[in-house]
Amino acid sequence: MNVQPLHIDAAGPGPDAAAAAAAGPPVVELAGVSKRFGQRAALDEVTLTVRRGEVLGIIGRSGAGKSTLIRCLNGLERPDAGEVRIEGRAISRLSERELQPMRRRIGMIFQHFNLLANSTAAENVALPLKIAGIAKAERMRRAGELLDLVGLSDRGGAYPAQLSGGQKQRVGIARALAAEPALLLSDEATSALDPETTGQILELLRDINRRLGLTVALVTHEMEVVREIASRVVVLENGHVAEEGEVCRVFADPQAPITATLLRSLRPELPADLAARLTSTLGGEAVFRLDLVGEAARAPLLAELAGRFGAEARLLHGGIETIQGRPVARLFVAVRPSPAADLAAIAAFLASRATRSDLLGHVSSAS
Structure with a gap:
């Protein structure tokens, strides 16, 4: 694995680059994906596409199928039917050994951070590179760059117990970026944080998407998170896609009853x-x-x-x-x-x- 120096365009990708990315092949394709656990259909013929550089919000109530969907995307679950493709490659039938390099193309941000308590922030960030066999000097250089990117350049030597919740999540984001993924998956990454810290983390993710052109898929039950950061939203209900569209359109004119219900707390109602x-x-x-x-x-x-x-x-x-x-x-x-x-x-x-x-x-x- 060859880790390149982290180059960041402070102005973000230009319109020509963004248009070219949008016209290019999708990073994620799900075609008729179904997954059952006993008699319950966790996913029911889900079809969706995530384009390069896009921020997609995936929302639904508890039990709607969000967690199963994200586990299918990173290969931890295999669908009973349908196909999951990451950067054009079908992953559903790959062996565990074949999946390993594909998983390095997918960064994960977790709700409860999942940091190693006995490792420093820099060591936590460098962990994916250590697993990939990168030399220590190179992986620590990369960890330093990423900690700087997430605003923690002075906290590399701190242990998780010495960090606030927001700082822990920033370390988790830096770790997810270590292997230069094509796709960043956020699994309820802000639900354990207070509102102010949530806003800071969403602003960081938005900045990373803009500056690195990284594709992001956010799984959440909070419609306000989708409003703040996503360009497009998929609403899941009972394992199937109830509604999909640009966030602006869905907020202005929700078509599915479940979408209207999820939006109720965010939209004015007649007194x-x-x-x-x-x-x-x-x-x-x-x-x-x-x-x-x-x-x-x-x-x-x-x-x-x-x-x-x-x-x-x-x-x-x-x-x-x-x-x-x-x-x-x-x-x-x-x-x-x-x-x-x-x-x-x-x-x-x-x-x-x-x-x-x-x-x-x-x-x-x-x-």
Whole structure:
């Protein structure tokens, strides 16, 4: 194994390089992968692709199949049906000996760090290189470079007991990068950390992806982690892919009920006191729920309603956030139609502007 010096482009990969990578062969391909444990289908004909340089979020409830999927990706589980390919090579039928060099192409970050207590941070980082037979001087040089990359250049001689949780995870990330992997797998890597430290680790992973062009697959049950770092998301439910797409699109317009459920804590909902006053009886103000993405999320929608229809409109609740550089909004709007414009015309206008528009009901006097 030849370990090259760590070269980092501080500006990150250029657009031409990124476009070339996106057009190139995928790092990961799963084709109809199924895995059963007794009568339970942990994975049910899962098909997905991860492109070079992509950050893919894999999310689902406990028992959805996330852990089995990640074990199939690193060869610890063999599927009962279907094929797993890493950099174009099918790994499902490889012997344990043949799998070893393939596993060196896959870095793993674990929830509970999995550091050796009696080894220093630098020794932990260098461990994959020691197993690969790299000379001590070379592997310690590489460990020093990687500790510097993750912001721990002064902690190489510290033992895990002397490190905070966030520092331990940084060591784990550096170790996962030691063998220059093509794919970095993160298995619930932030779920044992506090919110502030989680944010720091996600920022580090985002920076590594940008600066090294590394492909990352994150397995998590936290939708906020996907929102912060992933470019695309796969939602698992009962072992099958319930939904897949760009994070921005999925957050703006979830198609599967499980996705809407997972997003519930992150998306504004109509306050309970207003929801309790909704009725199907026509009259008063009509209350709409609007999901908008891109320029539509920042458009002067209420002014347009007033100007086009002469309708009184006001914002009841909601918010706008930026995902993947694009604004995504969920707004609750109360509209009182004018005599010159009926509710159907207003509803059609809102539907033309929003990714999703729902008339929730009517209130005699919303407040």
